Amino acid sequence: MKKGLSLERVVEAAVEVADAEGLESVSMSRVAKQLDVSAMALYRHVATKDELVALMVDTALGAPPPPAGGGWRESLVYLAEAMRARLLEHPWTALAPVTGPPSSPNQLTWLDRVLHALRDTGLDEAEQLFCALLLSTQVQSGVALAVTVNRNPAAAALAAGYSDFLDRATADGRLPEVRRLVRAGVFAGAEMDMSMETEFRFGLERILDGIGALVRVR
């Protein structure tokens, strides 16, 4: 005999399914089967599937790690990398159509940590918020890119022969700058994973430099 459903158990089961079979396999009936109940049973605890997905993302994100001293910049790097790592543990979070202003509990907690790091920079409150959002989208889009390349078979195939693909696409000379990069070997060799990682770091450093410039002015 099952010990009775609960919101927690439902979300947990959905996360299990997503981790094991991908977000596209998360249907109400699939999650229900995981719990050995009928599909409609889930609607006792969740109003709609979208709500379930939002909850899934929030629990996958989890609470931020305990703060680890340092200046604002070190703190932000720490948080950004921690968040990236969390999301990469549950790659499907990147595919979930969840946008909009931060509202779920864990999302807000992460935001709070970021704002704490920015507290003594001299930036005004609106600027602090914008910086936080900027960092958050950098993390999320970085994860999304890494994930689509690794999961989606079409994208993966494309990524594998990306250099060749671009070589062919630019053969007619109408995209001289792209061709320039191809000839420079920017897309050649090297594991895609690593490339995604360095791209993320690069973007992060640029953003932090930009914030740093503003901090210096204030």
Place this chain on the structure above:
Amino acid sequence: MKKGLSLERVVEAAVEVADAEGLESVSMSRVAKQLDVSAMALYRHVATKDELVALMVDTALGAPPPPAGGGWRESLVYLAEAMRARLLEHPWTALAPVTGPPSSPNQLTWLDRVLHALRDTGLDEAEQLFCALLLSTQVQSGVALAVTVNRNPAAAALAAGYSDFLDRATADGRLPEVRRLVRAGVFAGAEMDMSMETEFRFGLERILDGIGALVRVR
């Protein structure tokens, strides 16, 4: 008698539907009805729905505008704002689950323009590419945020009372930094549209400052 289908006509019809009724209304049968044919007729010109969506996004993006002189920074601002404007004309592009490395023709053309602007900065090729991707995701995520807030009814309702919502969510004192911003009135009043716009500009300026710092080093 219809003049016969073609890939062009199919994509065009799909874009019409998306513009008029949103991306979620774009189903094969809906597009087919628009063209007064049966659903399966579309599959003569398109292998799968995802392919159709990708083509839709590409045509909605369109070709970049003619270049308008100036230094690298002015050029990048120009391109970023032009792209944002294009995407906002077809808000559904932001909701399309299209990620992965740039591969569609127009996407590559925009990339080419951005790389052209970065040509004489002294950055190496990989750095130029990373900068281009960074800018591109900034534009896309900015549009995505603006769009979800304006389209999605739940998100819109939340955005309307966002300040109140956060006030309640932080009442227990566990999110002191977020509460700080709420009390500072960061989320109060002001049209959301405008806020989205200034957030986009802010992020763009930060990124460009960050790139500028790197350029100065090189």
Place this chain on the structure above:
DNA sequence: GCCATCAGTTTACGGCATACGCGAAGCAGT
């Protein structure tokens, strides 16, 4: 003992992407 409330099931509906198959139209070889 009665009845409201809960927790979960069964059934059903409309919409979706798309596998499959069928007739018609081109086209080759004779």
Place this chain on the structure above:
DNA sequence: ACTGCTTCGCGTATGCCGTAAACTGATGGC
């Protein structure tokens, strides 16, 4: 001109989806 074969253009049919609605059986307060 006739035959066989391929390719096109499209309708029908299938199986899955989210979820509305009506049901059943258990639980617990009065």
